[in-house]
Amino acid sequence: MFDKDLLQKYNEKLDKLKSKRPERHPQFVTDSGIEVDTLYTPEDIERLSYENDLGYPGSFPYTRGVQPNMYRGRYWTMRQYAGFGTAEETNKRFRYLLEQGQTGLSVAFDLPTQIGYDSDHQLSMGEVGKVGVAIDSLLDMETLFDQIPLDKVSTSMTINSPAAILLAMYIAVAEKQGVKAGQLKGTIQNDILKEYIARGTYIFPPDHSMRLITDIFEYCAKEVPSWNTISISGYHIREAGSTAVQEVAFTLADGVAYVQAAIKAGLDVDAFAPRLSFFFNAHLNFFEEVAKFRAARRLWARVMKERFGAKEPKSLMLRFHTQTAGCTLTAQQPDVNIMRVAFQALSAVLGGTQSLHTNSRDEALALPSENSVLIALRTQQVIGYEIGVADTVDPLGGSYFIEKLTDEIEKKAMDYINKIDDIGGAPKAIDFMQKEIQKSAYRYQQDIESGNKVVIGVNKFQLDTEKPKDLLKVDPEVGKRQEAKLAKLKSERDNEKVQSLLNQIKQAAQTSENLMPYFIEAVKSYATLGEICGVLREVYGEYQQQIVF
Structure with missing residues (x-):
């Protein structure tokens, strides 16, 4: 039984200790500014209802996971985001990763491809193949997936404004392999709102972009039913400098806008909602990240049920891919990035991700080398196969701290969503979200520069080290x-x-x-x-x- 008198005595003892031995900081907070107490007890979660707020894995509100037995049945999909140079070069990297035990492909496209230009366009000069693979036509797509059976591999494609065209190419390649569209599994990012908000690879105005997205929803519901038609992305919102709370809020607000657009286009919510997926960042504040994933799952389930009247259980499930935080990687002491990535990946697994990409140690300096990619993949495999965290569902569930933090993130994210609704929805609130992200990014940078936030090798524990060797260099002749x-x-x-x-x-x-x-x-x-x-x-x-x- 919980004895509040004992808690009172503990607090008195703690106050005396603090007066004699001050703590490291006057106040401890998460990256979202949520205050972190010294201790959490049942008093902090008194208002939570187990059945209504936590529930069981695989059941509404899905706080504890979207599957009843989670990773006891099947591990998350282990992806490594890859793409550089030509389709031939990237195909070799894909096949190497599959040989090493990767279970899904994740395609990075170069900048001209992302904004709808062929490699021979004058605006493509100097950018072909630099940050991803160059795809100009079906011929390149055929080469990219040469000797890769598309009926057996799940493919994620990070493409937005021209997503419908890249998906069309993928379907055509599959057909040439003798694979029917109905057998294809994978995801296109297809999230244009976050491009306007945080990333910048847009082409068309919002209304026309939304039309292309709902065309994909409608087509795939009939012809490619196992394909995830959108990956509503908080990852880039976080990379732009948002907090964890803003990442959840702005991502789900974008999700609301896509659902509204599809319903307005005449689609039934339960016909397309089961194929919506999400993409989140795994940042450095470990417990906040675990709680963030749980809060996002619960909040989306409630939005879909209460706001849109979705009835199918799969329409209520927030299924998500996670990538570790590229913005936290440092050029200084790049081997330290291995530890950063490992803890970020662990938070994603403890938070119940369905798919995971682990960044490589040298990405602050160049596209990842083959050796660095292998270490990143092995990081996931150690988490899955060796340390036991995948053996029970939601192992941090019930922690007073985690449950309180989950609740706080959900409430603060909902406050943001209500503000966005008042503005008129995500497409009309682009400026508002940009300003909020910019303010958060500025505060974060100020904390680093003041030393309030420690970044190993940057503002503390610096070393004079040699420049790393064996970095990957894209052939300048690729264009x-x-x-x-x-x-x-x-x-x-x-x-x-x-x-x-x-x-x-x-x-x-x-x-x-x-x-x-x-x-x-x-x-x-x-x-x-x-x-x-x-x-x-x-x-x-x-x-x-x-x-x-």
């Missing part, structure tokens, strides 16, 4: 090779047919027809990404970012 490949492709394909299909896309884009079948037919005839996006630019125009200070 020329892609240009030559494009020129050859265009000389050999049926250009009259390609132009006819591009004209059909242009006409359909001016109607309410679903564009996915048009994209699939065009890429099969080797229309390029840049050509298709060029047609859409003519119809939709381009989004001009507002500068927010």
Whole structure:
């Protein structure tokens, strides 16, 4: 039994100790500014109802996980985000990772691909293959997945504005392999709102971008039912400088906007909601991160049930991929990044992630080397196979601290969502969210510069070390090779047919027809990404970012 008199005596004893021996800080807080007490007791969670607020894993409100037995049945999908140079080079990296025990692929595309330009466009100069793989046409996509059976591998693609076109290419590659669209499993990020808020790889204005997204929802519900049609991403919101609370709030607010857009387009919520997925950051404040994942799951379940009337259990489940925090990696003493990544990955597993990418130690300096990627993958495997944390469900559930923190994050995130609703929803609240993120990023940087927040090797425990060796360098000639490949492709394909299909896309884009079948037919005839996006630019125009200070 909990005795409040004993708690009172403890607090009196603690006050006397503090007067003699002051604590390290006058106040302890999480990265979201939530105060951390010395001790947590049943008094801190008195108002929580086990059945209504925690429940059982696999049951509403899913605080403790989306599956009844979680990792006892199957480990999370172990992905390594990869992509650089040409499709040939990235294909070799993919096959190497699969041989080492990776269980899913995660594709990084170069910047021209992300903003809908072919490698021969003048704005692509110097950027081809640099931060990801260059994909100009179905020919590149065929090479990227050469000897990789798409009916057996789950693929995640980090692509947003031209997501529908890359998905069309993936479906066409599968068809060439003899794999039906209904057999495909994976995810496209397809989250344009966070691009406007935090990242910047947008092309079209919001209304037209949302139309492309709902076209994907509708098409995949019928033709690619096992595909996750969107990965609503808090990762980049956090990388831009948000707090954990803001990451949850702004991500779920974006999710609300996508659900509203799909319903407005005439889709039934239970027809598309089961294929919504999320993407979160695993940052450094360990317990806050664990609580963040639990709070996000509970809050989304309540939003879908109470706000949208979803009835199917899978419509209420927040299933998510996690990536460790790239913004926390340091160029100084890069081997320390191995420890940072390990603890971040552990918080994701303890928080119940469905899929995980672990960053590599050298990513503050270059794209990861093969050896660094292997260490990152082995980090996940040690967590899964060796240390026992996957043997029981939600092992930190019931901790007074974790439950109180989960509750605090949920409440503060809901306050933000209510503010965004008052503004008119996420598409109209872009400026508000940007300003909130910027203020948080500034405070975080101030804490580092003042020494209030310690970053090993940066503002404490510095060392004079040699510059790391064996960093991966992308061949500067990759752009020329892609240009030559494009020129050859265009000389050999049926250009009259390609132009006819591009004209059909242009006409359909001016109607309410679903564009996915048009994209699939065009890429099969080797229309390029840049050509298709060029047609859409003519119809939709381009989004001009507002500068927010």
